[in-house]
Amino acid sequence: MEVSETVFGYKNNRPIKLYTLKNDQGFQVSCIDHGCVITEIIAPDSNGNLENVVLGFDTLEEYKSNPYFFGALVGRFAGRIKDGEFAIEGKAYQVPKNANGHHLHGGSQGFHSALWDSKVIQTKNEAIVEFTYFSPDGEEGFPGNLSMTVHYILKNDSNQLVISYSGKSDKTTLLNVTNHSYFNLSGNFKRTILDHELTMNSDHYLEVDDELLPTGNLIPVDQDSLFDFRNGKSIREATSAEHPQTKLAGNGYDHPFLLNHKKQPGIELTDSISGRKLVVETTEPAVVLYTGNDIGGSYSIRGVGAQDYQGLCLETQSPPDSLRHPHFRSAILNADQEFKSETTYSFSSISNG
Numbered sequence: 001m002e003v004s005e006t007v008f009g010y011k012n013n014r015p016i017k018l019y020t021l022k023n024d025q026g027f028q029v030s031c032i033d034h035g036c037v038i039t040e041i042i043a044p045d046s047n048g049n050l051e052n053v054v055l056g057f058d059t060l061e062e063y064k065s066n067p068y069f070f071g072a073l074v075g076r077f078a079g080r081i082k083d084g085e086f087a088i089e090g091k092a093y094q095v096p097k098n099a100n101g102h103h104l105h106g107g108s109q110g111f112h113s114a115l116w117d118s119k120v121i122q123t124k125n126e127a128i129v130e131f132t133y134f135s136p137d138g139e140e141g142f143p144g145n146l147s148m149t150v151h152y153i154l155k156n157d158s159n160q161l162v163i164s165y166s167g168k169s170d171k172t173t174l175l176n177v178t179n180h181s182y183f184n185l186s187g188n189f190k191r192t193i194l195d196h197e198l199t200m201n202s203d204h205y206l207e208v209d210d211e212l213l214p215t216g217n218l219i220p221v222d223q224d225s226l227f228d229f230r231n232g233k234s235i236r237e238a239t240s241a242e243h244p245q246t247k248l249a250g251n252g253y254d255h256p257f258l259l260n261h262k263k264q265p266g267i268e269l270t271d272s273i274s275g276r277k278l279v280v281e282t283t284e285p286a287v288v289l290y291t292g293n294d295i296g297g298s299y300s301i302r303g304v305g306a307q308d309y310q311g312l313c314l315e316t317q318s319p320p321d322s323l324r325h326p327h328f329r330s331a332i333l334n335a336d337q338e339f340k341s342e343t344t345y346s347f348s349s350i351s352n353g
Contacts, residue, residue: 001127001156003120008032008039009060016060017118021127021152026050027159027347031152033118035111036073036131037063038152038181043159046275046349051187053276053347055301055311064113068182068295072112073150074105075177076135076142077331079256079288079320082213086323088143088172088332095141100211107140111148111177125156137171144171144335159347167339175339176318176331182292182311183278185271189301192309193291194236199268200229200287202257206319210248214256216325227255232268235291235312250293252309256286256319267314275349282316282343285329289314316343 001023008018011034018039022028027050030040039056055070057063066072077095081103084095096107105112114133121128128151135146146169153162165177184193205227207217221228226243238246238253246252259266259282267280267287280287289312296308304310322328333339 001122001154003122003127005120008034011060011064011115014115016115019118019120019129021129021154023127023154023156023159025159027154029152029154029161031071031129032060032063033116033131034060034063035113036116036150036152036179037112038071038179041161041181041347043276043347044349045187046351049187052189052302053183053185053187053278055182055184055189058302066112069105069112069180071181072179073131073177074180075111075148075175076106076140076146077103077174077176078105078178078315078317079176080104080213082321082324084141086174088174091143093141093143102211102213105180109140111135112180116150127154127156128152142173144169144173146173146175161345163343163345165339165341167333168336169333170335172335173333174323174331175333176322177341178284178288178315178317179343180313180315182295182313183269184311185269185274185276185278187274187276189304189310191273192307193312194239194309195234195271195273196312197232197234197270197272198229198289199232200257200289201260201263201266202229202287203260204258206256206258206286207245208248208255212249212254214319214321214325214328216327218258218327227257229257235309238291239309252291252293253289254291254293256288258286258319259284261285269312269314270350272350275351277348277350279346279348280314280316280343281346283341284316284318284343286319287314287316288320316341
């Protein structure tokens with residue numbers, strides 16, 4: 001396996017490292033230690049053509065002002081917290097209101113903007129980037145001195161990326177982390193993701209209100225066919241549907257789905273034109289599907305003008321705002337208890353004939 005390390009830029013006079021891991025099939029993943037951002041994933045199509053399948057930027061400056069969290073590790077809390085308020089063990093906490101009066105993805109100085117320590121670990125069949133970060137008690141309002149370790153693991157015998165997370169705090173706290181990569185399997189963003197087909201083993205999704213916060217209602221997908229991905233569905237259908245939930249999200253999805261772990265794999269994304277397929281398996285109870293409904297604008301993504309639906313996120317995590325809804329899986333991490341989570345992304349190709 002090939003591993004390279006270069007300087008991607010500087011922040012606070014510190015060099016930001018860019019790592020590129022490549023296996024014997026040519027599959028490669030690049031990432032930086034600013035926010036543990038995945039900058040590129042190069043995967044083959046059905047004809048063996050290697051192209052980038054995640055949205056990203058060419059410069060550190062663009063990542064410093066990255067309003068859509070492209071490729072980043074988000075935390076301490078992925079998703080929204082209503083009014084930025086929560087209580088643990090009878091004590092109230094206020095965290096930043098960085099999204100329309102609510103907390104989102106750890107705040108403006110969350111994990112996505114942190115400078116992580118990093119190193120490469122190589123074995124015969126794996127290349128690993130290990131990221132570590134110490135988040136002091138009170139950072140962005142969260143309690144506890146929190147030590148995080150994250151591994152990005154590239155396999156040599158398959159086109160597979162594994163992300164493993166672990167953390168430990170000296171105070172009871174909240175911890176809910178995910179990777180915020182936007183996938184586009186067309187290759188080098190030749191097309192939007194509207195004609196990608198998504199399959200998810202999910203029997204319920206979480207209804208959201210007009211501020212995209214969960215209402216607490218678990219909606220069976222068989223009562224709402226637009227949200228039933230169990231047999232596969234293209235993204236395009238939601239963009240023109242007269243459905244209050246997809247309208248709230250900006251003509252698409254920005255919704256948590258509860259995964260049925262009795263049926264694996266949990267998530268499959270395919271692009272029939274390129275023949276690329278992505279399978280996602282996770283230990284997390286939910287995935288937030290965000291279809292890039294409002295990421296267009298007057299900027300470019302590696303030379304391609306940004307447009308809505310240019311990529312979609314599959315954010316494996318616990319449900320957002322879980323403290324307000326006792327029937328959601330809790331994101332409370334008890335003092336001195338170890339948090340562990342793992343998500344695997346496997347790329348392959350299918351016949352596009």
